[in-house]
Amino acid sequence: MANHSQLGFQDASSPIMEELTQFHDHALMVALSICTLVLYLLAHMLTGKLTSNTVSAQEIELVWTILPAMVLIMLALPSLRILYMMDEINQPDLTLKAIGHQWYWTYEYTDLKDLTFDSYMIPTADLPLGHFRLLEVDHRVIVPTGSTVRVIVTADDVLHSWAVPSLGVKTDAIPGRLNQTSFLVNRPGVYYGQCSEICGANHSFMPIVVEAVPLANFENWFSLSSS
Known part of the structure; x- marks a missing residue:
């Protein structure tokens, strides 16, 4: 990290x-x-x-x-x-929509049968051994390595910011507006980020976790998640 x-x-x-x-x-x-x-x-x-x-x-x-x-x-x-x-975002391989709420994220895989889920921070009392406090979530964003991922970012209530430092991504989530960014992960791994906009009392409790896996593993995960 x-x-x-x-x-x-x-x-x-x-x-x-x-x-x-x-x-x-x-x-x-x-x-x-x-x-x-x-x-x-x-x-x-x-x-x-x-x-x-x-x-x-x-x-x-x-x-x-x-x-x-x-x-x-x-x-x-x-x-x-x-x-x-x-x-410059040319022909992305995957489109992900990130919606900021107080205080969690909703993700939509719009290219893949509209797979949608909410991502909440895991409370410290329920955190598995060896995981990062205030950074781990119950549902991670899964993306394939070596593929260009376009992220459409917006918010439902107040200003948020979708930021993952190791991927060079930081985009404001503004209610009523769509911002977009993109990234390509070089290698498999788990990458952590947080909301980078002061969005209220629980601003520090809406982390972002992106897990990059090989394409075959991503396809298996999607088939299990959408079934």
Whole structure:
């Protein structure tokens, strides 16, 4: 669910999250380079090595005009690329509808005979041994690995947000409006998320659990669930 040091992002399990992690590292290196340059200039100014006699005002103006423009380009180009990848949904293999309620989720597999179920958090007293407190649910979202899943997100009462960090997904659920996002899970596993919008007193008690399984296992699960 997270790395052993408990620092940084959760392990990426989708192509989008891998891109977001790489962009984060890229932006961090740009920020580190700027801080290093500024500290270098400050040190030279304090020691008297950099004064108005050694550097002309015209040179300084060129530097602080061209350098920020280059930094913005270095950040904008990969950022726009990732935004396009996140918004582009071409021929999804599966459509899932997530409806937020106070305080649980309802899921509909609209492509598969309208399979519908509610997903509630398991109370701590009923939690099986070894499961995560406040994160486990009674009915998980089952998706096939290697398939593009389109998620249509909405809400029934107030604002919610369907978010699974390791999949790079976070979409607001707004009453009367349909938002959509997509993800593709690289490997089998169980991925946890939570509602990321302050939606009331029990906001912290409506987790999201996505279980990715091979396609054959998904078909077996669906045949059992729909029978």
